[in-house]
Amino acid sequence: xxxxxxxxxxxxxxxxxxxxxxxxxxxxxxxxxxxxxxxxxxxxxxxxxxxxxxxxxxxxxxxxxxxxxxxxxxxxxxxxxxxxxxxxxxxxxxxxxxxxxxxxxxxxxxxxxxxxxxxxxxxxxxxxxxxxxxxxxxxxxxxxxxxxxxxxxxxxxxxxxxxxxxxxxxxxxxxxxxxxxxxxxxxxxxxxxxxxxxxxxxxxxxxxxxxxxxxxxxxxxxxxxxxxxxxxxxxxxxxxxxxxxxxxxxxxxxxxxxxxxxxxxxxxxxxxxxxxxxxxxxxxxxxxxxxxxxxxxxxxxxxxxxxxxxxxxxxxxxxxxxxxxxxxxxxxxxxxxxxxxxxxxxxxxxxxxxxxxxxxxxxxxxxxxxxxxxxx
Ligand SMILES: *Cc1c(COP(=O)(O)O)cnc(C)c1O
Numbered sequence: 534x535x536x537x538x539x540x541x542x543x544x545x546x547x548x549x550x551x552x553x554x555x556x557x558x559x560x561x562x563x564x565x566x567x568x569x570x571x572x573x574x575x576x577x578x579x580x581x582x583x584x585x586x587x588x589x590x591x592x593x594x595x596x597x598x599x600x601x602x603x604x605x606x607x608x609x610x611x612x613x614x615x616x617x618x619x620x621x622x623x624x625x626x627x628x629x630x631x632x633x634x635x636x637x638x639x640x641x642x643x644x645x646x647x648x649x650x651x652x653x654x655x656x657x658x659x660x661x662x663x664x665x666x667x668x669x670x671x672x673x674x675x676x677x678x679x680x681x682x683x684x685x686x687x688x689x690x691x692x693x694x695x696x697x698x699x700x701x702x703x704x705x706x707x708x709x710x711x712x713x714x715x716x717x718x719x720x721x722x723x724x725x726x727x728x729x730x731x732x733x734x735x736x737x738x739x740x741x742x743x744x745x746x747x748x749x750x751x752x753x754x755x756x757x758x759x760x761x762x763x764x765x766x767x768x769x770x771x772x773x774x775x776x777x778x779x780x781x782x783x784x785x786x787x788x789x790x791x792x793x794x795x796x797x798x799x800x801x802x803x804x805x806x807x808x809x810x811x812x813x814x815x816x817x818x819x820x821x822x823x824x825x826x827x828x829x830x831x832x833x834x835x836x837x838x839x840x841x842x843x844x845x846x847x848x849x850x851x852x853x854x855x856x857x858x859x860x861x862x863x864x865x866x867x868x869x870x871x872x873x874x875x876x877x878x879x880x881x882x883x884x885x886x887x888x889x890x891x892x893x894x895x896x897x898x899x900x901x902x903x904x905x906x907x908x909x
Contacts, residue, residue: 538850538851539889539892539900540851541852541885542723542724542823542889544723544727545890547781547783547787548784549783550776550779550780553569553780554776557772557775563773564772566769566772569773572775573770573775574586574587574733577733577735580708581708581710582708583708584738585737585738585741587746588731588733588770589733589734589769590732590767591719591721591730592718592732593624595717596693597768598734599734600625600627600630600665600693601748602745603693603714606628606629607628607630608629609631610663610664611630611632611663612653612663613625613634613666614635614637614644614669614695614859615634615635616637616642616669616855616875617856619859619862619864620697620719622865631868633871634865634873635649636874636875636876637875638875640815641677641813641818642812642826642879643668643675643676643677644669644676644681646676647680648871650680650684653684653690662689662690664690665690666691667693668692668713670702670709671698672812672826673699673725673822673823674702674814675699675704675817676704676709678694678712691713692712693713693716693717694709694716694717695717696718697717697719698823699823700724700785701725701785701786701821714741715741716735717732717733717734718733720732724823726778726781726782726784727777727781728770728774728778747763747765748763748766749768752764752766753765788821792823792890793820795825795892795897798894798901799897799900802901803904806904806908808829809827809829810827812828823888824885825888826885827884828855828884836907836908838854838881840907841907844903844906845904850887850899851887852887854883855884860876861877
């Protein structure tokens, strides 16, 4: 039997990337400035429906810049989805802030709007509103943004969208990441499109984009001798990587279609198994299905999620549990959490299956056979 390694979500180039990279080489812009960056930002902003964009080294750097922009400083509280990857939270710590976690709802697996609204009401009455809300759109699925934005607007709290995993998704027909004060995306190697590493900030606020670009290029004032009045970072994306990004943008729709097809294939092949439930897709969302996620209820299944991961690994197939909620992490165990049970259950039972769009039907059939085999 074919036993080649199947990864969770491997990079998948479209073909045009090298042409843009060649352009970057022939113009000798092997640098963190250049025409590929400008073009990538413009094309990206157009694609997601934002006015402005700023290309940076990583999604993590993007969030760091945005938190600084909205004024998060030492001792400031920031509300964040608990069900996420750690990079949604680390930049809060970089700024000396204190994360406060909010649980997921069961329809989207993302931040529960009612829990957030209730927490903001309570805090408003006590005059201790957070500096910002970081709303995560996980696994390619938008959160229920409207009520979340409404609650933030009501209390004048800045909303920042972590759409790192959600490029290509739609919330009521619009791209997640474009609803708040600003949003960001990631082009890390495992994301739906990749530049090997990279991130993008989008916003309709021109001043915001100018400022984050300034900070991202060492905060150099306008003087030939390198004058500095503010602290900056070296966070700008390289022109060569922007060239890869331009090629990848051109296949984004194809990738979304491919991811959704993989999800449907798994659903057809596995949903009859006792205890298996696939990640829902609410009416307001069109998910990219960046990763196919499902839960396995061990009482009904007679086996648990970890057995399936182990069997897949024995067959050289990479699968993972759902993200471990931030309030359960040793690093954040002393932080406040609002609710928590929904995310804890998803973590306890959740499984992410390989979802790379370069997989073949044979790969998928191999995975399905191994998973089905776990039920005996
Ligand atoms: C990948 C990711 C990030 C960070 O992006 P990098 O480009 O890897 O720094 C942030 N949030 C979420 C939810 C992610 O999946």
